Amino acid sequence: MTVQKQLETIELFSELTAKERNSVSRLMTNVTIKAGRDLMVEGTAGREFLIILDGEATVRRSGRIVARVGAGDFLGELAVIAGVPRTATVTADTEMSVSVLNRREFSALLDDQPKLARKVLVGAVKRLHSLEPSMVK
Numbered sequence: 001m002t003v004q005k006q007l008e009t010i011e012l013f014s015e016l017t018a019k020e021r022n023s024v025s026r027l028m029t030n031v032t033i034k035a036g037r038d039l040m041v042e043g044t045a046g047r048e049f050l051i052i053l054d055g056e057a058t059v060r061r062s063g064r065i066v067a068r069v070g071a072g073d074f075l076g077e078l079a080v081i082a083g084v085p086r087t088a089t090v091t092a093d094t095e096m097s098v099s100v101l102n103r104r105e106f107s108a109l110l111d112d113q114p115k116l117a118r119k120v121l122v123g124a125v126k127r128l129h130s131l132e133p134s135m136v137k
Contacts, residue, residue, distance in 0.1 A: 003028055003099045006051050011126045012077045015119035023113070027105045033096040039075065042089045046079020047103045055096030060089045068093075080106050081124055 004025040007013045013021055030053065033039060039050060039057060051074045059067040059075075066088065069075065078084050080103045110117035 003051060003053075006072060006074075006099075009072070010051075010074055010077075010123075012081075012120060012123040014126065015122050016116065020113070020116050020119070023109060023116070024101065024106070027109060028099045028101045030097060030099050033092045033098060035092050035094050035096075037092050039090040039092060039096075039098070040079075040086045040088070042086050044086050046076055046084060046086045049076040049080035049101040049103075049106070050074060051099045053097040053099055055092060055094045055098075057090050057092050057096065060091070061087065077124070079103065081120070 002025075004018070004021050007016070007021045007024060013024060016024070028051070033055070040046065040048075042061060052069060052071055054071050056068060056070040058065055059069060069090070075090055076086070079086065080101055083103060110120065
């Protein structure tokens with residue numbers, strides 16, 4: 001599946017047109033991650049959003065396994081929007097191929113395209129609501 005097609009399935013980008021998703025996908029870079037490497041570390045500054053293209057990883061909070069992720073999953077959406085600290089540590093269980101979106105480049109795109117920024121905001125609220133429905137009223 002192409003990165004642009006995967007963006008269609010991610011709530012954060014669900015309101016975007018195909019042209020807008022293409023603008024986002026052009027900013028993404030494919031990277032290979034070796035098994036055993038941390039993709040992100042809980043409590044550290046977040047600067048990237050990742051879509052997993054291939055491979056598997058384990059997600060830990062406070063040292064406890066909370067999830068396993070693989071192809072089609074995504075991580076770090078709050079970091080790319082708000083630069084908030086990572087809420088979990090994610091470690092590659094296998095060699096992985098990921099597509100990375102840098103926060104600085106994404107912010108520049110949102111500044112250039114205010115309509116896109118509004119749509120991403122709506123997608124972010126939907127995502128937060130799906131994660132913590134009791135918090136969004």
